[in-house]
Amino acid sequence: MKVITTRQEIQNISLHHKQKGRTIGFVPTMGYLHEGHLTLASKARENNDIVIMSIFVNPLQFGPNEDFETYPRDLKRDEQLAENAGVDYLFVPSVEEMYPNSLSIQMTVYNRVNVLCGKKREGHFDGVVTVLTKLFHLVSPNRVYFGLKDAQQVAVVDSLIEDFFFPIELVPVDTVREEDGLAKSSRNVYLNAQERKEATQLHKSLQTARSSIENGERDINKIISEIENHINTTTSGTIEYIEIYQYPSLKPITELKGKFIIAIAVQFSKARLIDNLIMELA
Amino acid sequence: MKVITTRQEIQNISLHHKQKGRTIGFVPTMGYLHEGHLTLASKARENNDIVIMSIFVNPLQFGPNEDFETYPRDLKRDEQLAENAGVDYLFVPSVEEMYPNSLSIQMTVYNRVNVLCGKKREGHFDGVVTVLTKLFHLVSPNRVYFGLKDAQQVAVVDSLIEDFFFPIELVPVDTVREEDGLAKSSRNVYLNAQERKEATQLHKSLQTARSSIENGERDINKIISEIENHINTTTSGTIEYIEIYQYPSLKPITELKGKFIIAIAVQFSKARLIDNLIMELA
Incomplete structure (x- = not known):
């Protein structure tokens, strides 16, 4: 090289x-x-x-x-x-x-x-x-x-x-993850030990959302609330956003259909982490 | 082709x-x-x-x-x-x-x-x-x-x-010109017969400016005035601008030195014509 x-x-x-x-x-x-x-x-x-x-x-x-x-x-x-x-x-x-x-x-x-x-x-x-x-x-x-x-x-x-x-x-x-699910990021080094454990919950909350969508959930506000509750109860981070859009246009979505993204950002003491889930529904 | x-x-x-x-x-x-x-x-x-x-x-x-x-x-x-x-x-x-x-x-x-x-x-x-x-x-x-x-x-x-x-x-x-000096332009077709004759004066005024610079003239305002007089007395067009700048930066110039451009634009009844002269002085 x-x-x-x-x-x-x-x-x-x-x-x-x-x-x-x-x-x-x-x-x-x-x-x-x-x-x-x-x-x-x-x-x-x-x-x-x-x-x-x-x-x-x-x-x-x-x-x-x-x-x-x-x-x-x-x-x-x-x-x-x-x-x-x-x-x-x-x-x-x-x-x-x-x-x-x-x-x-x-x-x-x-x-x-x-x-x-x-x-x-x-x-x-x-x-x-x-x-x-x-x-x-x-x-x-x-x-x-x-x-x-x-x-x-x-x-x-x-x-x-x-x-x-x-x-x-x-x-x-596709996003590459640590064994426990945390998305790899250069900024992960900013996490302290406790936050590092909590940070796995970002991916977990999205996986839970995926399951509920696969089980038929179509209420966008309800999906967002569930992710919000999940992160608030399992981490010390502050949610910056939890949003769902069409992908890749990133236009607003009123009905879960076609390709869409659920994206989240959570601020920890020194690290701001992001993660997302892209799904497609017929 | x-x-x-x-x-x-x-x-x-x-x-x-x-x-x-x-x-x-x-x-x-x-x-x-x-x-x-x-x-x-x-x-x-x-x-x-x-x-x-x-x-x-x-x-x-x-x-x-x-x-x-x-x-x-x-x-x-x-x-x-x-x-x-x-x-x-x-x-x-x-x-x-x-x-x-x-x-x-x-x-x-x-x-x-x-x-x-x-x-x-x-x-x-x-x-x-x-x-x-x-x-x-x-x-x-x-x-x-x-x-x-x-x-x-x-x-x-x-x-x-x-x-x-x-x-x-x-x-x-370099600009390609008609035999009488008019710069070739797709917009020349907008000129009427009288204007077509007058339009040659754009290039002539710049050639006159070149001569006076080659003969030692360094007063920028005087050079601009001479071009202005030339065009006003020989054409029916309206001068839009006569400007001198450093080239290619097009920054203001206070002294005729290095590479510079003298550029003019003249509005005729239906055609707006431009022409210029680029010179370099040690």
């Missing part, structure tokens, strides 16, 4: 491989890799000639009161993990490399963002689509891999690719 | 050629081709394996009171001219093909736009960069060709490519 730090070099590498007719699978990350990321890399490895992973903690997608400075970083460990996962090129640019000048052109996301995490993170997805547009042009991937843990991000990337006709296939990958 | 109307087909074609290691030169136009466009196509033909031209009158870059509906169109003639100029693929999509859904993500240009034509055409360049982003993703060009007659457009496309790291080389091409 080669570690690349300049945009010129990664662009030359990707154009070289494209010119040879090779396919490129791309896994954009913010690093501090866990099995979720490595699963994305494995999927990319299965279906492409070349696998490129990027590690870039993108300042543009963090709000002024968010954890850009303290976001966990461990590049040495990440390099080892990426190499073991079959990554060919690890692109690790500096902030100056990705933002050499202030931008003359801004991208603003208007749909799929004023719900779920986007509601409280103004401008977050503007930063996400901006950095992805840059990365896509540097890497020229045939396929790009994102985890469904951040299902709203997958929905917004779907918009990005569709709106601007990127010649890229978006491959959403 | 093949005429292509769907984005799926043009994207397949361009990806096919890229995969074979062939270079693609791209000439985006709004059609009603004149020698200016054909010169762009010839330059593309010289330096690339494949030449793709697009003809698309982009509604997003026209203001509500502008000439989108009446913009001159003559596809049959354009096809013949493009073929003679060595174009391999002529991409002629419908509005529905380029804008199949309302956009979730908007691009807004903040620099290089609040001067010259951009000042009076709010949102014009937002429409330009949006459609070019789409077209670039459909065509995957190595090089893209634009005429310097619209020097502000060249400056904005330069920003677009630089901001988002498009793997594309921008090739600006």
